[in-house]
Amino acid sequence: MKIRGLGYIGFHATVLAPWRSFAEDLLGFMPAVAPTGASTQDTLFYRLDERSWRIAVHQNEKPGLAYIGWELADRDALAAAAEHLDRCGVAIEHSGPAAKSAAAARGVSDLIAFADPDGNKHEIFYGAPTSLNDRFVSPAGVSGFVTANGMGHVLFVVRDAHAAEDYYTRVLGLRTTDRMDMGAGKRAIFMRTNDRHHSVAVTDVIPEPMFHHVMFEAERLEDVGRAWERLGKSKTPVMMTLGQHANDPMLSFYVTSPSGCGIEFGCGGTLVDDASWAVREVGPEELWGHRGPTMDAIEAGGGRS
Numbered sequence: 001m002k003i004r005g006l007g008y009i010g011f012h013a014t015v016l017a018p019w020r021s022f023a024e025d026l027l028g029f030m031p032a033v034a035p036t037g038a039s040t041q042d043t044l045f046y047r048l049d050e051r052s053w054r055i056a057v058h059q060n061e062k063p064g065l066a067y068i069g070w071e072l073a074d075r076d077a078l079a080a081a082a083e084h085l086d087r088c089g090v091a092i093e094h095s096g097p098a099a100k101s102a103a104a105a106r107g108v109s110d111l112i113a114f115a116d117p118d119g120n121k122h123e124i125f126y127g128a129p130t131s132l133n134d135r136f137v138s139p140a141g142v143s144g145f146v147t148a149n150g151m152g153h154v155l156f157v158v159r160d161a162h163a164a165e166d167y168y169t170r171v172l173g174l175r176t177t178d179r180m181d182m183g184a185g186k187r188a189i190f191m192r193t194n195d196r197h198h199s200v201a202v203t204d205v206i207p208e209p210m211f212h213h214v215m216f217e218a219e220r221l222e223d224v225g226r227a228w229e230r231l232g233k234s235k236t237p238v239m240m241t242l243g244q245h246a247n248d249p250m251l252s253f254y255v256t257s258p259s260g261c262g263i264e265f266g267c268g269g270t271l272v273d274d275a276s277w278a279v280r281e282v283g284p285e286e287l288w289g290h291r292g293p294t295m296d297a298i299e300a301g302g303g304r305s
Helices: 017-026 075-087 097-106 161-170 221-232 293-300
Strands: 005-013 043-047 055-059 064-071 110-115 121-126 152-157 175-183 186-192 200-203 210-217 238-245 251-256 262-267 280-282 286-289
Touching: 005 017, 005 152, 017 043, 017 055, 017 221, 075 110, 075 121, 097 110, 097 121, 161 175, 161 186, 161 200, 221 238, 221 251, 221 262
Parallel strands: 005 055, 064 121, 152 200, 175 280, 210 262
Antiparallel strands: 005 064, 043 055, 110 121, 152 210, 175 186, 186 200, 238 251, 238 286, 251 262
């Protein structure tokens, strides 16, 4: 499995209207035209770059994560991935006409879908839809987003961080970057697909498994500062205040999306050199900031902020 990076993400929302102001006015995502095979009545699509879309929001009775799309290079890579998943005992959800219909709904050449042990839906695809003559323009004036190494990262709360690390490294072919001691026997583990510090993080510090957040990386510090100012004028719930991680060290803030899960909006993440990087054991310290309910939950579990 040779995943190139996080290609797209889909959310469920009971009502779509709150997402419009959240995505466009606060975070600066550009509205996008739906792929030809996708529904145009119950889904919103957003762009971050030259790709035709990166974020989809589907109307659904139950809010939360819908799916995560991981990008591969080509058809041969997808065929190899399907064989690898089969050897790992992973059940693939789509095949034949159903797979073609799913790919058309995403606007990609082809995909396969499966669920991880905690029920999160993953899609592995190739042939991303791209708008070469349609420049990204942010409604909120964001200069752009860093997407060359995937559009960001995701964090899953899991039952057992070490078991999840084994799954993502063995099944998805990720490489461990850092392991973090959260105290009281709890862990956070960060894994990468390319030179981005991590594309997947897992932690067992919170009791119930859940999708915690997705991170989007803006190009400039000014983009984060201005978004933080816009947040201060809105009624959007803050998950964690502006701050800087010690291990990335991403400068960011966290907000609660209309789908109930988190969005981290940041800049300045570390790029890893595979030739020289060695896995580190680190503590949960922040360089500064990042205060809020999430940190309170971590501290209650025995970790430090």
